[in-house]
């Protein structure tokens with residue numbers, strides 16, 4: 001096995017001392033990079049995901065062009081519902097569309113807990129090829145959507161600001177909702193274990209819509225399933241939970257035994273640290289829209305962010321995915337400011 005030349009992310013997640021915080025950006029491979037846009041013109045979204053050579057090339061672009069301290073495999077959270085038997089389309093300019101969403105108990109008959117090697121083996125192939133191509137430059141992050149966030153898309157059938165149809169489904173047909181959440185959980189555990197076998201050094205669980213739930217419903221509909229996933233993989237791989245907007249439950253998330261917690265920009269570093277306790281790594285939390293502002297302001301604010309998290313394990317990141325219209329130079333300024341910082 002190749003030894004990692006940059007293991008800042010892994011040491012931070014283990015709670016070890018480092019010279020500076022590691023830095024990466026959620027959705028770092030994507031539309032703000034001109035080389036990504038070139039591949040986007042030639043291949044459809046799922047061709048890019050399903051062709052290991054393309055997924056590898058896209059995954060490595062931000063490592064080489066922006067200088068981040070970790071790679072995250074190019075894929076999507078919706079490959080899991082697809083592998084479970086649902087049709088998923090990526091509509092240009094609109095996002096995901098699932099033409100035949102889950103609405104009632106009988107619809108679960110269409111779903112399976114798949115053989116992940118058979119249905120998602122292309123992700124594992126992409127991870128293996130990326131790992132080989134990285135050749136120890138930086139660690140490789142694998143990921144999956146949380147069961148609640150995947151249910152949102154599987155029931156609503158498309159993106160939404162409120163996911164009210166998904167919520168109505170859970171509150172009017174709770175038994176069916178929990179059966180669905182458990183099917184997704186079982187698939188996700190097998191999927192993440194496959195990612196670890198294929199070489200993922202870290203896995204992140206994206207609960208992008210966790211913040212739509214109050215603290216009690218977050219526990220019932222989201223965290224109890226994330227807890228099962230973390231318990232199943234945490235002894236094999238470093239684990240990060242990112243539940244956007246669900247900061248009120250940081251204490252409960254820390255208690256799962258995950259190694260890191262992602263936070264968005266709506267919570268102060270000191271408050272997040274108080275809730276999460278002193279040991280777990282916190283990841284975040286620069287407002288991605290602020291990368292559209294002038295570089296000197298970015299530099300000043302990123303330094304202030306690092307100061308605010310200092311003294312405890314911190315992974316510098318955005319509080320959500322990078323926006324497509326961010327100039328590459330601004331993304332670089334974000335990364336370079338962290339790399340110039342010394343504890």
Ligand code: 1CP
Nearest residue numbers: 026027028029030045074075076077095159160206208321
């Ligand atoms: O062709 C394109 O460029 C389409 C845009 C795009 C990209 C670049 C989509 C469609 N997915 C992706 C890749 C992707 N998705 C990655 C890998 C890239 C990287 O991080 O470097 C990751 C980690 C995701 C995860 C993902 N997909 C999430 C969780 C993270 C988050 O942003 O909250 C979610 C919610 C999705 C669903 C999805 N897929 C694509 C879009 C536009 C969306 C969001 C739709 C919505 O707003 O509801």
